[in-house]
Amino acid sequence: MSDVLIIGTVALDTIETPFGKVKKALGGSATYASFAASFFSKPAIVSIIGKDFPNSYIELMKRRGIGTEGLKIDSKTFHWEGFYEYDMNEAKTRKTELNSLEHFKPNVPEKYKGMKYVFLANIDPEHQLSVLRQMDSPDFVVLDTMNFWINNKKKSLIEAIKKVDVLLLNDGEARQLFGTANLVGAASHALKLGPNAVIIKKGEHGALLFTKNRHFSAPGYPLENIKDPTGCGDCFGGAFIGYLAKTGNISEKNFRKAIVYGSVIASHNAEDFGLNRLKHLTIKDIEKRYREFQDIREF
Amino acid sequence: MSDVLIIGTVALDTIETPFGKVKKALGGSATYASFAASFFSKPAIVSIIGKDFPNSYIELMKRRGIGTEGLKIDSKTFHWEGFYEYDMNEAKTRKTELNSLEHFKPNVPEKYKGMKYVFLANIDPEHQLSVLRQMDSPDFVVLDTMNFWINNKKKSLIEAIKKVDVLLLNDGEARQLFGTANLVGAASHALKLGPNAVIIKKGEHGALLFTKNRHFSAPGYPLENIKDPTGCGDCFGGAFIGYLAKTGNISEKNFRKAIVYGSVIASHNAEDFGLNRLKHLTIKDIEKRYREFQDIREF
Numbered sequence: 001m002s003d004v005l006i007i008g009t010v011a012l013d014t015i016e017t018p019f020g021k022v023k024k025a026l027g028g029s030a031t032y033a034s035f036a037a038s039f040f041s042k043p044a045i046v047s048i049i050g051k052d053f054p055n056s057y058i059e060l061m062k063r064r065g066i067g068t069e070g071l072k073i074d075s076k077t078f079h080w081e082g083f084y085e086y087d088m089n090e091a092k093t094r095k096t097e098l099n100s101l102e103h104f105k106p107n108v109p110e111k112y113k114g115m116k117y118v119f120l121a122n123i124d125p126e127h128q129l130s131v132l133r134q135m136d137s138p139d140f141v142v143l144d145t146m147n148f149w150i151n152n153k154k155k156s157l158i159e160a161i162k163k164v165d166v167l168l169l170n171d172g173e174a175r176q177l178f179g180t181a182n183l184v185g186a187a188s189h190a191l192k193l194g195p196n197a198v199i200i201k202k203g204e205h206g207a208l209l210f211t212k213n214r215h216f217s218a219p220g221y222p223l224e225n226i227k228d229p230t231g232c233g234d235c236f237g238g239a240f241i242g243y244l245a246k247t248g249n250i251s252e253k254n255f256r257k258a259i260v261y262g263s264v265i266a267s268h269n270a271e272d273f274g275l276n277r278l279k280h281l282t283i284k285d286i287e288k289r290y291r292e293f294q295d296i297r298e299f
Numbered sequence: 300m301s302d303v304l305i306i307g308t309v310a311l312d313t314i315e316t317p318f319g320k321v322k323k324a325l326g327g328s329a330t331y332a333s334f335a336a337s338f339f340s341k342p343a344i345v346s347i348i349g350k351d352f353p354n355s356y357i358e359l360m361k362r363r364g365i366g367t368e369g370l371k372i373d374s375k376t377f378h379w380e381g382f383y384e385y386d387m388n389e390a391k392t393r394k395t396e397l398n399s400l401e402h403f404k405p406n407v408p409e410k411y412k413g414m415k416y417v418f419l420a421n422i423d424p425e426h427q428l429s430v431l432r433q434m435d436s437p438d439f440v441v442l443d444t445m446n447f448w449i450n451n452k453k454k455s456l457i458e459a460i461k462k463v464d465v466l467l468l469n470d471g472e473a474r475q476l477f478g479t480a481n482l483v484g485a486a487s488h489a490l491k492l493g494p495n496a497v498i499i500k501k502g503e504h505g506a507l508l509f510t511k512n513r514h515f516s517a518p519g520y521p522l523e524n525i526k527d528p529t530g531c532g533d534c535f536g537g538a539f540i541g542y543l544a545k546t547g548n549i550s551e552k553n554f555r556k557a558i559v560y561g562s563v564i565a566s567h568n569a570e571d572f573g574l575n576r577l578k579h580l581t582i583k584d585i586e587k588r589y590r591e592f593q594d595i596r597e598f
Contacts (some may be wrong), residue, residue: 007424204482206516224484299593
């Protein structure tokens with residue numbers, strides 16, 4: 001029985017980095033998030049694919065216990081082609097073929113509507129709002145987004161942010177959305193909109209958690225060899241909510257642990273292309289790196 | 300009796316930020332570093348000033364217990380004029396008047412030559428080397444630098460780095476000096492040159508410590524109102540070595556505590572112009588913020 005509903009994209013990704021290239025690899029925000037969540041809980045996804053979507057990818061999802069009943073099939077799968085330059089900090093887009101995503105209307109299967117944990121992964125905020133409206137009464141909703149929606153659908157995005165418990169975004173997006181260079185200022189703007197917590201992802205610099213009265217700073221993991229950072233933010237969010245659903249504890253204290261688990265999965269994800277690392281990741285690997293995060297932080 | 304020798308600049312700074320302006324305020328790397336160190340130990344400085352240097356500034360140093368016997372007087376004081384833009388990340392230089400600094404030959408007073416802790420704060424690496432040659436046999440040497448010396452005196456800088464225990468630099472400088480975007484890679488290059496530890500300062504993102512087998516990540520302090528970041532890196536280094544000298548413990552474990560004290564003093568320093576905040580800072584303020592740093596990283 002699934003316990004975390006995830007809406008987001010399922011994509012075929014063509015990615016080039018200074019360390020190699022993959023063509024039409026399994027990707028998308030819902031994919032990465034659900035893989036990451038699956039180490040802790042039973043995620044189910046709501047998304048759309050095309051008739052060209054390889055059956056082996058569906059099988060891969062099912063083997064990880066990911067519920068795929070919310071996966072519509074229509075025309076061709078969303079295809080993203082991008083590359084990273086030497087500093088590996090930012091994905092540059094070569095081509096975006098929306099295909100079936102263009103006319104996507106998310107439909108939450110009846111059996112998912114009672115789920116208590118919902119992750120609105122990066123996708124059009126109107127789809128995020130639509131999914132929220134279809135759910136019965138989730139206990140806990142996390143929203144992620146990206147600069148594209150801040151630029152193009154800011155009004156819907158703000159409306160969606162008002163309805164969630166936790167807002168997740170990266171540092172550049174936080175600065176952009178709230179019009180301030182200062183992340184503490186951006187976070188206090190965000191908290192005024194409604195969420196109880198704001199998590200700012202800073203890539204190699206770790207992540208920050210802001211709640212009304214407290215502040216947490218999770219370290220970045222010192223990765224010397226980053227092969228492909230695609231999906232790291234989605235992994236972070238998926239592992240975060242997956243860990244919370246597993247433990248059934250949405251206290252600020254548990255958010256901190258969940259953020260470190262998010263960082264653990266995201267840092268592993270960057271070690272290989274696409275989902276290659278996560279496919280072979282074990283609970284033992286995860287716990288080992290969690291302990292490393294503890295050591296990194298100790299003083 | 301002084302216990303930490305600091306070589307660096309003593310300057311008059313004219314600074315403009317979006318939050319105000321000061322003219323010919325007391326500044327310079329040795330000044331900030333010695334003020335920061337003075338909360339923990341008894342620093343003494345080797346530097347040069349001009350005949351225009353206000354006596355009140357000397358008095359201010361003396362009141363903080365800073366040894367000024369190594370302060371030469373010649374012609375006019377080094378004057379730096381700079382500004383910060385909205386993001387407060389990087390100082391932009393309007394004017395640099397080297398004045399007496401131009402023909403400076405550092406001379407370590409006899410009574411300082413036996414000192415065990417030496418901080419080669421940001422200044423020409425040839426001066427850093429000269430001071431090292433004059434010292435009897437220090438136990439512990441820390442070197443800080445900046446992009447200007449990487450661009451203009453790289454050979455001398457590398458020679459100096461080979462002779463020190465700890466290399467201190469910011470993230471941009473680490474990337475530049477070691478020709479890699481990856482900070483872990485940059486740190487392992489640095490460790491191969493000789494230092495036992497490399498500390499990478501990342502401003503709002505905190506600081507990283509790399510030693511042969513371990514890694515520590517200190518969080519940044521969530522400052523909403525940064526008035527003037529001038530001297531924060533110097534404060535960090537001064538407080539770091541000052542705390543080590545006070546405790547007489549140069550283990551990796553104590554480096555971590557010293558880095559957090561460095562971050563505490565640096566974060567306070569940014570709260571007001573020039574040395575205005577440090578002038579009134581108390582041990583109680585320092586210990587309070589140290590405990591906040593503990594809370595910020597707890598999980």
